Amino acid sequence: MxxxxxxxxxxxxxxxxxxxxxxxxxxxxxxxIPTFRGEGGAWEDGEGLAYATVAGLMRDLEGAWRWFDAMRRVVGQxxxxxxxxxxxxxxxxxxxxxxxxxxxxxxxxxxxxxxxxxxxGNLYRMRCLWDPEHRWEDRTCPLRRLPPACPVCGGSARPDVVLFGEGxxxxxxxxxxxxxxxxxxxxxxxxxxxxxxxxxxxxxxxxxxxxxxxxxxxxxxxxxxxxxxxxxxxxxxxxxxxxxxxxxxxxxxxx
Ligand SMILES: [Zn+2]
Incomplete structure (x- = not known):
């Protein structure tokens, strides 16, 4: 001790x-829980790194959500x-x-x-790509629809986490x-x-x-x-x- x-x-x-x-x-x-940022972190390897920026997320939103869905499953344990x-x-x-x-x-x-x-941010929160004021919690695992839809306007969601290069x-x-x-x-x-x-x-x-x-x-x-x-x-x-x-x-x- x-x-x-x-x-x-x-x-x-x-x-x-x-x-x-x-x-x-x-x-x-x-x-x-695996580290996201920093040495050996999930955002340092090939696939995670591809989705660690807004540009990467927008390039392949569905792929990004598949990766985040898998992370949500690991972290959820x-x-x-x-x-x-x-x-x-x-x-x-x-x-x-x-x-x-x-x-x-x-x-x-x-x-x-x-x-x-x-x-x-939080892996189990999402926000709307059309209106950042639309934020909600969703603990569904695995997610039924990728990308998830905003419950307010139906727009596509992004994870409500701070990505590299974001404030x-x-x-x-x-x-x-x-x-x-x-x-x-x-x-x-x-x-x-x-x-x-x-x-x-x-x-x-x-x-x-x-x-x-x-x-x-x-x-x-x-x-x-x-x-x-x-x-x-x-x-x-x-x-x-x-x-x-x-x-x-x-x-x-x-x-
Ligand atoms: Zn919305």
Whole structure:
């Protein structure tokens, strides 16, 4: 079992009121989900790469949907792990808690997290190619019709995930607003830090005084802005860390 943990980290989590968690592919990988972006990711191989951009998607929409349908099937088999469960428990214990994730698998919601900001979208959401305001959830697996049709206007759907070369969706604004209102502790879990947005977010909250804890299997592109880097699997580190935080009693939290 990992730990004991740095006193400064445990005290920061005990005294925190507003906590921002940021999760990346590492936490999903521990549930057996293939990585999309990054080395060895599903979007790095031949077929996945062909559909990882808007141009690729539009070139062969039906083929793209066949690939996404297969990914939805693989991801649909996965279950949340103890790291997801711990983050859901933390949300219940803090007065203000936001979970920003780069993952598109929906496992945080499946684990019971309520305020989940999915900055890269969700594999089980779709949006209309004709009107981006038409967005809906569809968990049908396998899909009956490729490409799926918009329930509002009948237009063709695309997956509501952020592809390479695309900007973030409207969700990212919610993350920025939460960060701007002040954060006591930022907990960065299993993200490579390779993408610009998350790094900017973590840098901004740290400059504003947040204590930054990173949990990762290896140092990442964000480790240089972390006050504490805990090396290990999130599914082992987070439950142990949370136990140690709670053993001493929370100060400002409600748990
Ligand atoms: Zn539509």
């Amino acid at each position: 990992p730990g004991p943990f740095l006193t400064a980290t445990v005290e920061a989590l005990r005294g925190a009121t507003r906590v921002l968690a940021l999760t990346g592919a590492g936490i999903s990988a521990e549930s057996g 996965a279950r949340p792990n103890p790291a997801h469960a711990t983050l859901a428990a933390m949300e219940a214990a803090y007065p203000d808690f936001a979970l920003v994730t780069q993952n598109v698998d929906g496992l945080h919601a499946a684990a019971g997290s309520r305020k989940v900001i999915e900055i890269h 973030y969706g409207p969700e990212v604004e919610e993350a920025v607003v939460f960060a701007e209102q002040g954060v006591d502790v930022a907990l960065v879990v299993g993200t490579s830090g390779a993408v610009g947005g998350p790094r900017c977010l973590v840098e901004a909250v740290r400059e504003a005084g947040a204590y930054v804890v990173e949990v990762n299997v290896a140092p990442s592109g964000l480790s240089d802005v972390a006050d504490d880097l805990i090396v290990g699997k999130a599914g082992e580190v987070l439950p142990a860390l949370w136990d140690q935080v709670q053993e001493g009693g929370m100060k400002n939290g409600e748990g």
